[in-house]
Amino acid sequence: MGGVRTAGDLVARVEMTKRLRLPEAKQYVADRLDCDVFGLSDPVTMLDVRRDLGLGGLSHQDVTTMDDAVAMAAKFRIAEVLDVPIPSVEHFARAVGGRLRAD
């Protein structure tokens, strides 16, 4: 689908964690991002959506500023926005004593 250029990584997470087939997984992600399914594969649409929600993406300087979330920080936001468990996020939160979790 285009990975972090689009919503490919997000749809993959939903397939993997919720065992949803592709049409249902795409619809689930579109609903959570408040966009249409077609836009999930569009890098132009998704650049703004991902930036607004802090979901990470391409991390080079032409695309990402120091205010944007990348990598582990982005995964904290992905776990919240998609409501999916991400093992590395949970381990990271435990390692820092839960201080960075919103809850």
Added chain:
Amino acid sequence: MKESAHPASRRAAAGAGSERGGPMEERIPTRMGDGSCAFMTRSEIRADVVAGVEAAVKRAKVAPLGDAEVDHLVHIFASPARFSAVDLGDEVILSSDGVGSQEIGSRLDDLRYYEQVICTDTVELYHMDYSYKPIKGLLPFEQATMRRAQLLLTLPCQYGAMPDLGLYTEPDGPVPNWSTLLPEGRIDDARAAQEEAVALAVEDIVHVGESLHAAGADGLNLDTAGAAGDADFLASLLAVERLRALFPEWGIQIGMASEFVLGMHGELEFHGTRLAGLWPEAQMRLAAEAGVSVFGPAINVNTGKSVAWNTARAVTITKPCTVAATVPVHMNVGMGVGGVPMHPVIPVDAVSRASRACVDLLRLDGL
């Protein structure tokens, strides 16, 4: 009749026909299952597609494709375009059995490159010794690498290896070797050895899985399941069942070794279903029952047939699996499976056509 790829162009071939006294169908560049170029007419491509469907029906006892599906395959393979792709909006997820060649930089560099440059949807950390048994001895190293990867990556990163039941046999492992017992007619001993190997493999896979989950892996891939036959597939199913009980929302993927589960044991069952002789639909049902998140059917390639023939056969065999699927299906469409030529440097014209055909006709959830 197929022609090998030589300097003669399609236009020259068509012109030569005209000189002999009549219009001749244009020859279109396509590929054989070994990757070599072949020039075929549209009629020859259609004949190969039809023959590939018939071969699947005969071998796997599945329903044939419809006329519209055959026409679509001909449309894809009769195009001279360098690349073929699904329609906008029909894109699917790409998972994999290991990413990167480990040729340049580190494994972390490979993972980052696939995320930030190639832009796949998932990545997979793997060790060159790609089997669960040897990985057991490397676990602290693999865990540390996974943890570092997870700090750097945004996309899902799973860990992958093969059940590889053969590694548990003598002289490399502790179990008598059924490949030497069977020719001696020691059937019961061979079966007992396989059952012993299953128990050992399940423990190893579960141990590695738990350890990589603790390191933050987003999922586990059991690649080439069933490579050593029905016992190999059973070990995979039993390991998945245990891991799913431990981690209800973890990514767990089974990718098959081939289209048909070989009956090296012959009597093994999972939840009352005999494993020997299962085709993709039945494989998928058991994998879903065990608890996979993603199932990957693998259909073998005949190197002596065209890519059109192989893809038609692969699609026909796999269709009952995707129609019945209750979990995402990521078909194996890579070197030597799913219609893709058996060649280490896969031509993009061939892999793009095979991938598009499988996605268009099977409504896959991923590749």
